[in-house]
Amino acid sequence: MIAISTVNVRFVVLLLLSWSSISSADATLNLEDQLRTLTQNYMQFKESVETNFEAKFHQVEDKNRQLEEKVIRLESKVQRLELVIALRENTVASKRVDPLTGRSSIPRTCREARLADPSLNSGMHWIDPDGQGVGDDPIYVHCDMTTDTTSVPHDSEGPMDVGHCADPGCYSKAVTYNASLRQMAALADLSGECHQSIKYDCFFAPFELDGIAFSWWNDKDGSAKFFWAGANTDVHTCQCGIDGNCVESFMKCNCDSAAPEQLVDSGVINDKEILPITRLNFGRTGQEYSSGVHTLGRFECTGQVAVTGMPTSCEDLWRIGHTLSGFYSVKGLKMVESVYCDFSKLPNEAGFQKWIGYDDVKSAPVYFYVQRNSAFNTTNVPIPFQISRLNIGNAMNLSTGKFTAPVQGTYFFSFTGHAQFPTSSSILTLGVGLYLNGNFIGWGVVEEYNTVNLQETPLTLQSTLNLQKGDEIWLQITLISDGVILFDNNDNWTHFTGYILEEELIF
DSSP: OOOHHHHHHHHHHHHHHHHHSSTTTHHHHHHHHHHHHHHHHHHHHHHHHHHHHHHHHHHHHHHHHHHHHHHHHHHHHHHHHHHHHHHHHHHHHHOBOOTTTTSSSSSSSHHHHHHHOOHHHHHEEEEEETOTTTSSSEEEEEEETTTEEEOHHHHOOOOEESSHHHHHEEEEEEEEEOOHHHHHHHHEEEEEEEEEEEEEEEEEOEEEETTTOOOOEEOTTOOOEESSSOOOOSSOBHHHHHHOOOSTTSSSGGGGGGOOOOOEEEEEOOOOOOOOEEEEEEEEOOSOEHHHEEEEOOOOSSSOOOOOSSOSSSHHHHHHTTOOOOEEEOOOOOEEEEEOOOTTSOSTTTEEEEEEEEEEOOSOOEEEEEEEEEEEEOSSSSSOOSSSEEEEEEEEEEEEEEEEESSEEEEEEEEEEEOOOOOOOEEEEEEEEEETEEEEEEEEEEEEEEEOOOEEEEHHHHHHHHEEEEEEEEEEEEEOOOOOOEESSOOOEEEEEEEEEEEEEOO
């Protein structure tokens, strides 16, 4: 628009100049010619300007479009790079172990994944059931976050025709999973329940006929199995056999029937100790009218094996997430035990746990050493003491002479004293007994025959006892002759000691 306005101004100026330079006689003719020429020039100039402007506009548009395409290509490359980085990060994360916890940074089950990140949606996710950086690679599974179900896909999920063959197991199909058998065994050990569904559509294609097995499947160890529903059994059966509603009541499977109709047997194998199914074998479909189609479900696990209280084994430690091999303390039947856990192995593998010994664990120290500094001859009452050399835990009451067990465990006690026989007699006796809650346990006894002069004789008593918390132990004179005393003249000849040997765990 600016260029066109300039042309108009120039046109007017030229017109005025033309009027001032020509004579009036030729004015009209010259003016018309000049106007015509000027108009043509103006139109050509205008067309040129518009053409150039439109060309430049299209050039700018082309450059803008090229830039947009380039940006799209770059964004696509970035997305591909992000995908590659994500896959690499998954691989690296699967091998990364937290040095503080010894746990793999990738979850072991879908349940753990959801607990770690409640915002996760159901779908395909990476998990690492064996949980060890040096173990098998992580596996790509389907997670149902609403039911905490981990499903391992395989290559035989859709309906598959077994074709026509007559011999037992002449059709044989190996099942390939998106996971190693080791990872699936670890998943089963961690889960509260695992199962796998199987369906067989049949027409004159029996599993078993006249005692001959034509069809079976192989478990995780490769062993042949002939049941098609329920838990591990050596009995050939299907779900209808378990429910008692097969098409022929005396049969264990629908497909074993000779009825001329399309039949089906479907069931769920729920014994996680033998799953997953690794191979399917079918036969006796040699006739043109015979047919068999199998459909195998995914290996699925839910829940978690609960570990309550203090772990009692390496397996308990593994289940709650420990993956760093080393020495651990676990709860034994009565005491804390030390074990070595090799978490590069699975619980059912040799060398997973090695027992080391017992840990000397006590909730509190308990031991005492008390003395008397004077004679004592009262019978059937606890012997009191005046001097405390040690009384750690304050379980020994000197004034009452009673020891009260602060915890359940095994205790050792020892007593030493002197008996004095001051008078002449044919037989003199002193007996000091050990009592538990008023019940006689045992005693130490000394006797002198034909005593003539004053004589002092030592007596001793030792015992090891299993005590419950609150049990009371004391000493008392249970047998004494005239003139005999438990002698002490401030020389501290009377000693009573005790201490806990082993504390029993109570949970």
